[in-house]
Amino acid sequence: MGSLGVKEFLPLDWVVEPGEPASAEVGGLTGLDDAVAWLAAAAPSLRAALHRHGSLHLRGLPIASVDDFGVVRDTLMPARTPYREKATPRSDFGNGVFSSTDLPAAQRIRMHNENSYTLTFPGLLMFSCLIAPADGGATPVADVRKVLRALPPELVAKVRAHGWLLNRSYSEHISTDWQTAFAATTREDVERYCAENLIACRWLDDGHLRTSQVRPGVISHPVTGEEVWFNHLAFWNEWSLDEELRETLIDEFGRDDLPFNTAIGDGSPLTRDELAALDAAYDSATVRKQWQPGDLLLVDNILSTHGRDPFRGDRKIVVAMGEPVDVAGCAPTVPPAANEAL
Secondary structure, three states: OOOOOHHHHOOOOOEOOOOOOEEEEOOOOOOHHHHHHHHHHHHHHHHHHHHHHOEEEEEOOOOOOHHHHHHHHHHHOOOEOOOOOOOOOOOEEEOOEEEOOOOOOOOOEEEEOOOOOOOEEEEEEEEEEEEOOOEEOOOOEEEHHHHHHHOOHHHHHHHHHHOEEEEEEEOOOOOOOHHHHOOOOOHHHHHHHHHHOOOEEEEOOOOOEEEEEEEOOEEEOOOOOOEEEOOOOOOOOHHHOOHHHHHHHHHHHOHHHOOEEEEEOOOOOOOHHHHHHHHHHHHHHEEOOOOOOOOEEEEEOOOEEEEEOOEEOOOEEEEEEEEEEEHHHHOOOOOOEEOOOO
């Protein structure tokens, strides 16, 4: 493995400072081969810590390129999860490595569990910093066990009983077009995917597409058995939009043709007060650590959300998704379904 033995790197001392995720610094690594050997030996310890904390921030690894990150990914997460039902722009660097997002630097990205709206989603996310921004740009995380406990019981009861509803409208002008979202070239491709994945779809007279799906908003971790708040209910709700933008979009396209909108699974709308309660619960659980080049962030996608702070300067954060999990194996409180009322 190099000049130092694996035992000299283990165990890690996880430090949890106020407002920060569980963090540790790895010392004594002489290169990527050393790092791979250490990570392979540390994997069981890392997984136990991940189940305890939901996310882990590692510093001191020699990750300097997309290729380096790919090697680390293959060491810790050999089973990959494809990016389905695309919703935000990403750069594909090849070998299952993507940019975390290509949305504008000034835009904050709210807390979300990756692909909570798909039937199979990544159980593990890996982020790494290749270029740290001059200011801001952290990847905040929030333990959704804590979020669930902090939410109003009435809201949790509604989502537990009915799940959550996602409506999408696809357009090349203001959102992702259906060709990109579904990696499809024909309407038949889209209809086949939707039928197989419990999504209602409808083609409008002008040729654009709407889809609607109901998903469970409360599930249980398949390993730890803990219940979590797992959804995009706040992330894509109309009340999460800037007020001026929301009014402009509704005036221009109508509420039914917003690029994204969410509701309780029975179709009842989320209120402003409920959105405020959701924001408060996420905020109370959110922690962050500023990036440095080479940092690695592991996120259990069921136990923790992630987001992005606005930033200035160059920023290159890469991400990989793996360990696919089927929602049916997570004790969903309601089964996923197509919203036939579309």
